[in-house]
Amino acid sequence: MLAQDPLPEPALAPFGAVLEGLQVADDDPATLRRVVGALHRHRVVALRDQRLTPEQFVRFARRMGRPQPHIKTELRHPDCPEILLLSNVFREGRAIGIYDGAAYWHTDMSYEAEPASATLVHALQVPEQGGETLFCDMAAAYEALPAARRAELEGLQVIHHYGNRSDPEEGSRTSATPLTEEQKRAVREVRHPLVLAHPATGRKALYGVAGSSFGIVGLEQSAAAGLLDELKRHATQERFQRSHRYAAGDLVIWDNLATxxxxxxxxxxxxxxDSRLLHRISVKGLPDLAA
Ligand SMILES: [Fe+2]
Incomplete structure (x- = not known):
């Protein structure tokens, strides 16, 4: 078990942590502080054997931020719209949740004006093989850049919209989940800093260099894409990666602002x-530790 985490602090802590002996359904403020402290230090945390109903999952997510229902309205949980279903189970020829559509490097909801700060996934059913989520540590990737490079990136604003820059082809297994025509009409361009200082810790990270980033303000398209691709190659090197293999009952939380x-x-x-069913909630804003 990790030592008791005080309030979040920037630290060169290992990427990813497993927290043992906690049940987030217990509504204990000390549990919340442990989870949040570990999340902000380690960027990815996993808690095993979480017994959570969908309603309890939503209640805990509300303590981590403001849950944001996903743009794919038809893949939300029927009783809890905050929950997005992730699944490889098909009924009447259609997957009951997001099936393909996330098998590329991205950060959740970076195509929205206020991106998701954290994503929580509760595993209900997991396949005997496969189904891992891969993570990259974007704070470590930023810190590994030469100082001159870091200075060049400071202040750059990246243009995002829904999609995957590296694979825009609809129907490809590594593109973003296709939108309906109505959903496409709602897509807007938004801007986010390329170098993001974490609002809780102040620690800087590369933000959104893969996935929904399509341009950089003030740079020609080819130069912007070249820089984003270079930073993506740098950040997704194996030395910055870890993967999580789910067991049923796992609650995995990741910091979208630093991964x-x-x-x-x-x-x-x-x-x-070989069935997989995960419940996912993405939240915006920071946890209210004082509540
Ligand atoms: Fe995702």
Whole structure:
């Protein structure tokens, strides 16, 4: 078990942590402080054996920030719209949740004016093989850049919109989940800093260099894409990566402001041994530790 985490602080802590002996359903403020402290130090935290109903999951997520229902309205949980279903189970020819559509490096909701600060995933059903989520530590990637490079990046604003810059082809397994025509009409361009100082810790990280980033304010398109691609290659090196293999009951939380992540491709389920059902909630803003 990790030592008791005080309030979040910038530290060169290892990327990713497993927290043991906690149940987030207990509504204990000390549990929340432990989880938030670990999240901000380690950027990805996993808690095993979490017994959570969908309503309890939403209640805990509300303590981590403001839950944001996903743009794919038809893939939300029928009783709890804050929950997005992730699944390889098909009914009547359609996956019951997001199936493909996240198997590329991205950060959640970076295409919105206020991006998701954290994402929480509760694993209900996991395949015997595969289905891992990969993560990249964007604070470590930023800190590994030469000082002159870091100075050049300071102040740059990146243009984001829904999609995957590296694979815009609809129907490809590594593109973003296709939108309906109505959803496409709602897409807007937004801007986010390329170098983001974390609002809780102040620690700087590369933000959104893969996925929804399509340009940089003041740079020609080819120069912007070249710089974003270079930073993506740098940040997604194996030395900045870790993966999480889910067990049923896992609650995994990642800090979207300091990580990239990618789902691994899995095939449609044929039965219980290879079925996957995860509940996901993304939140905006910071946890209210005083509440
Ligand atoms: Fe995602």
């Amino acid at each position: 990239l992540h990618a789902a691994s491709l899995i095939e449609p389920a044929t039965g219980p041994a």
